[in-house]
Amino acid sequence: MDALLDFATRLLAQLQSPTLAFLLGGILIAALGSRLEIPESIYKFIVFMLLMRVGLDGGMSIREANLADMLLPALFAVLIGAGIVLIGRFTLALLPSVRTEDGIATAGLFGAVSGSTLAAAIVVLESEGIDYEHWAPALYPFMDIPALVVAIVLANLYLKRRDGSSEKVRIWPIVKESLQGSALSAMLLGIALGLFTRPEQIFEGFYDPLFRGLLSVLMLVMGMEAYARLNELRRVAHWFAIYAAIAPLLNGLIAFALGYVAHVLTGFSPGGVVLLAILASSSSDISGPPTLRAGIPSANPSAYVGASTSVGTPVAIAIGIPLFLGLSQVVFGT
Structure with a gap:
């Protein structure tokens, strides 16, 4: 009983954290009809800055890490990304009033990764003083690319x-499209610079100090965007809203279980397990949608983008992050 009470207290406390407060604030002011707007160019710059910071940190950490420690978590990330899409193919995509290609595209977006959710999770872990492998955010592409590739291949x-039609589905163009996406490009560039150069001074003097402030603005924008997308979601089957509310938590729990296996076998840290779970609970909000639009042009963006932005992302950030932190405390005693 004490453990459950402590879990509930921690969950409530996380809902009051600055990161989550800005997300909820964005939803609130949008619901009240505010005309506040953040220019698209500023939004894209903020996303670039956040993912470069995450990538640089990950690259510098990979340089110092034992690569053998990364193998099992990376393998699990691949399996999780592909597995989420396969689960969606045989659940959401088979439900009444759901077009199969819409269901697969939605599962692909939920199997892919949200850079903003990842950034929010890192801030929360650091504010809580929870240690994690700084190469863990570099698991992003290991989950993101397989999810998008599997979704586009299955749909086609x-x-x-x-x-x-007897025309073959070509996989390399899908991988290339994913790698060229703005979010993944920024992340991979940061990893490469951190791995092969010495960017510590500019990281500590520029990228790291701005991280939390820029993230708060991004959360505000995402909250307003989430509310705006609700109308799109109402136009498609209600199954998408139900899936978007359940999938982030279910996907995160699957990843948490596999992360625990990696913890037992390789010493993967509790903080790393939480990050893996949050990666799985997130849904791509930047590079995933254009990749799916190009790969599955017949799928309805109102279904998969609406489900991800209006429901999936708020659930992953406002519920998923505190849930997996609380679960980590119960399992690991952290």
């Missing part, structure tokens, strides 16, 4: 069978 195979 389905559409070609339905239409009687």
Whole structure:
């Protein structure tokens, strides 16, 4: 009983943290009809700055890390990304009133990773004083790319069978499209610079000090965007809203379980397990949508973008982050 009470107290405390407060504040002012706008160019710059900071930190940490320690978490990240899409293919995509390609695209977006959710999780872990492997955010592409590739391949195979086409599905163009996405490009650039150069001075003097402030602005924008996308979600089957509310937590729990296995076998830290779970609970909000639009043009963006932005991301940040932190405390005693 004491453990459950402590878990509930921690969950409530996390909902009052600055990161989550700005997200909820954005939703609130949008609901009240505020005309506040953040220019798109500023939004894109903030995303770039956050992902470069995460990438640089990850690259510098990989340089000092034992690569053998990364192998099992990286393998689990690949399995989680692909597995989330397969689960969606045989659940959401088969429900009544759900077009199969819309269901697969939605599962692909939820299997991919949100850089903003990852950044929010890092801030919360650091504010709580919870240690984690600083290469853990570099698991991002190991989960993101397989999810998008599997989703596009499954959707195209389905559409070609339905239409009687014998044309082959080519995988490399899908991988290339994913790698060229703005979010993943920024992350990979940061990792490469951190790994092969010595950016410590500019990291400590520029990227790191701005991280939390920029993240608060991004959370505000995402809160307003989440509310604005609700109308899009109302136009499609209600199953998408139900999936978007359940999938982040279920996906995160699957990842937490696999992270625990990595903890037992390789010493993967509790903080690393939490980050893996949050990566899995997130849904891509930057590079994923354009990749899916190009790869599955017949899928309805109102379904997969609406589900991700209006429900999935707020659930992952406002509920998922405190949930997995509380679960870590129960399991690991941290």
